[in-house]
Amino acid sequence: MTTASSTLLGGTWRLGDRTVTRFGYGAMQLAGPWVMGSPADRDGAIAVLREAITQGITHIDTSDAYGPRITNQLIREALHPYPESLLIATKVGANRNAEGGWPTERRPEDLRRQVRENLESLGVETLDLVNMRMGDATGPQPGSITEAFETLAELQQQGLIRHLGVSNVTAEQVAQARETAPIVCVQNMYNLAHRHDDPLIDKLADDGIAYVPFFPLGGFTPLQSAELSRVAARLGATPMAVALAWLLQRSANILLIPGTSKVAHLRENIAGAGLTLSAEDVAELDSISR
Structure with a gap:
């Protein structure tokens, strides 16, 4: 078995030789508007990162492209020297341009440079986990990953x-x-309304590989549906809490990395993910993607 008990709701998962909380934190929102530049409230961003550790989170997701280089610098300022229990996952394969786009950079020399930059900005000699980002801003695209992954x-x-x-x-x-x-994980867009990866999640679970959904709450456009609102009202919870709880119950290999730039919102996300959904709730939520 790859899971174990944890003080954080959802328990833990084994990523290679590291055990992490299934409820993690995504640092993308710590950068400025549209993930560009520094945050308006730098002290607030530092506080969120430290609160994540205080809450028991041991999995933080980032990228040197966020800002660019902003979120990694914030993580280093807030948390270095890092707790032994903390795993920081980063990604390479894309960068930012002056217009705020996400141009791909996957040549071997690009990837080597990006790894060096992540090492430098995070202040470590070895990166815990590096995700190879493929596709583009619209989603996955066909094509070989072999050369980049090599x-x-x-x-x-x-x-x-x-x-x-x-x-x-x-x-x-x-x-x-x-x-x-x-590989120890796959990180794709997935949530209640976007369930194209259902077969992949089940296959990865059988093989002991984690699945980490980005945009678990819908991304820049929050999840909205009548079914989600009905279940939330019935439980006296927010729609976002229900969406997070559904992901934790969907499969034991799903690791959550919801992002926020506010301490209060981080605490709300953690508490909300602890909802217990009944079979009736799950059936109604499953109808959203259909």
Whole structure:
């Protein structure tokens, strides 16, 4: 078994040789508007990161492209030297341009540079987990991941990366990556309304690999549906709490990384994810994607 008990609701999951809380934290929202520049409230951003650790979270997701380089700097300022229990996952394969776009950068030399930049900005000698980001801003795209993933596997062999994962990928790209090197997680868009990865989640669960949904609450446009609102009203909870609780109950290999820039909102997310959904609740929520 890869799960165990935890003080945080949802328990834990084993990512390679590390045990992390299934409820984690995504740092993307700590940067400025549209994930560009510094936050308006830097002290508030630092407080959120420290509160995440106080709450028992041991899995933080980031990228040097956020800002760019802003969220990693905030993480280092708030938490370095890092607790031994903390796993920081980052990703490479895309960068930011002056217009706020996300151009791809997947040549071997690009990936080596991005890994070095993450090492520098986080202040570590080895990155805990690096996700190879594929596709583009619209989602996964067909194409081979092999050359890019081979580059990360080489950096792993050099001791610069501990564990590897993939992000924004098709099921075929997951298989290609696994032919090159072991992976510990897949990070794709997934939530109550976007369930295209259901078969992949079940396959990964059977193989002991984590699935980390980004935009678990709908992204820049929050989840909205009559079914979600009805279940939330019945439980006396917020729709966002119900959506997080549903993800934790969907499969034991799902790890949550909801983001926020407010301490109060972080606490609300943690408490909300602890809702227990009945079979009736789940059936009604499952109808959303259909």
